[in-house]
Amino acid sequence: MDSVEFLEALKEIVKSKGVDEDIMYEALEAALIAGYKKDNATAENVHVEVDKEKGIVKLFAVKKVVDNVQDPRLEISLDDALKINPVITVGDKVTVEVTPKKFGRIAAQTAKGVVVQRLREAERNVVYKEFINREHDIITGIVQRMENKNIYIDLGKTEAILPPTEQTPNEEYKQGDRLKVYVLEVKNTSKGPQIFVSRSHPGMIKRLFELEVPEIFDGIVQIKSVSREAGYRSKIAVYSKDPEVDPIGACVGPKGMRVQAIVNELRGEKIDIVNWSEDPKEFISQALSPAKVISVDVNLEEKIAKVIVPDNQLSLAIGKEGQNARLAAKLTGWKIDIKSETQSKNE
Structure with a gap:
């Protein structure tokens, strides 16, 4: 793959993935330098210039002007340096084009590998920035698969994990189901953003x-x-x-x-x-809905409320397996002791 082909491929990647173009060209320059150094076993100071319009890539090295060249990777003779800059002298440094006629296979592979890596990093960063702002929000995705009781939900650019602890009892999740989920946490890991969601x-x-x-x-x-x-x-x-x-x-x-x-x-x-209601008696009474309440007696220090309900409302106030009373207690932050009118009179 020559430089023109590589640049065209890079433009296509940038366009299709929607990643910042500047980031990708920085990645390309770093990749080409790494590839050139690996190919030429050199430690010289190399930099890259990319003509984005023409698809031309040039490599330049900074060399020291000397009388006798000992290391052509780092040094250049005065005669050769004068061809580049007619006022240069021994001891000065000059920038010399060192672009190979064709990039070697190793250089191209190195460049491609680094670009792919940077592309992944850039994509991950884009996804992380998007979803970190969606914590404690609701997003919609499609059930993709189940692994180790985790449900994986396709969000388009990435996937979310619905752990078993955050799944709703009695709900069945089938592949292809469109599902609304609550974003619990977004973690930025070495493998990319991990998005944990909940239905419960x-x-x-x-x-x-x-x-x-x-x-x-x-x-x-x-x-x-x-x-x-x-x-x-x-x-x-x-x-x-x-x-x-x-x-x-x-x-x-x-x-x-x-x-x-x-x-x-x-x-x-x-x-x-x-x-x-800011009045705890009123709020507790409302929280026990749909049951009707006769009276609420509160202990403000211990946040305990004694509630009296009509005899025919006791089972409704407590709820099936105590559910209504539990939910009312969670809603209000009070411990609620419910008794029927007859029970309270017999105490």
């Missing part, structure tokens, strides 16, 4: 509502807290800065369309939307 993180609920509900995106409605048992049920506490805007109604949407779109994305996971 509470942050996914928050971001889905931010994307689906304009009032949240605009900052009118705020999500104050989220609790989640992925695949089964979630609770979100919302608050409106504008008294004219109903935060629950905004999240539910016309005919329930907004919340239903999120439920569908989460493949049927139930979502309770409750009003947030």
Whole structure:
């Protein structure tokens, strides 16, 4: 491969991969110097000039002008130096073109290898910069394969890893499935960026509502807290800065369309939307929805709340296997002790 062919190939790489052209030409220059030195077993000071338009590459070496040349790799005679610069003298340094008529196979291979390496580094850097800014955001990809219980998701420029600990119980992931995932962490490793994603993180609920509900995106409605048992049920506490805007109604949407779109994305996971309040009694009462609450007695120091509910609401307040009470406790940050009206009277 001559220099013209190599430059044309390089231009094609730059164009197809969308990598910074300057980075690639710097890589080419470094590669050609390395290749030339390897081919010529020389330690001379070599630099490269690349004519990007004509596809011409020239190699130059800096040599010292001497009376008697001992090492032609590092030195040049005065007579030869005067042909380049008519005012030069012994002891000066002169730049001499040392471009071989054809780049040797080793030089070309070295250049190609280094360019490929730099290309990979540049591509990895582009991908890392793109995805490091997407941490704690939602991205869409296509399920590619499963290895050691990890799900690998194709994101176009790279792939993400959905570990078993971040998968949602009862969800099946099939090759070719289009999937929304929450970006947990982006690591820059020697093998390139590693992107870890989740389907079970509470942050996914928050971001889905931010994307689906304009009032949240605009900052009118705020999500104050989220609790989640992925695949089964979630609770979100919302608050409106504008008294004219109903935060629950905004999240539910016309005919329930907004919340239903999120439920569908989460493949049927139930979502309770409750009003947030700075009054812990009110907030705890709301958090136990859909159960009705008679009274809430709070211990502020220990953050323990004793809740009394009607007899027919006890099982609803506690929930199946205690789920409703657990989610309410996570949502509020309070330990909640629930008793029926009859139980409280008999104490």
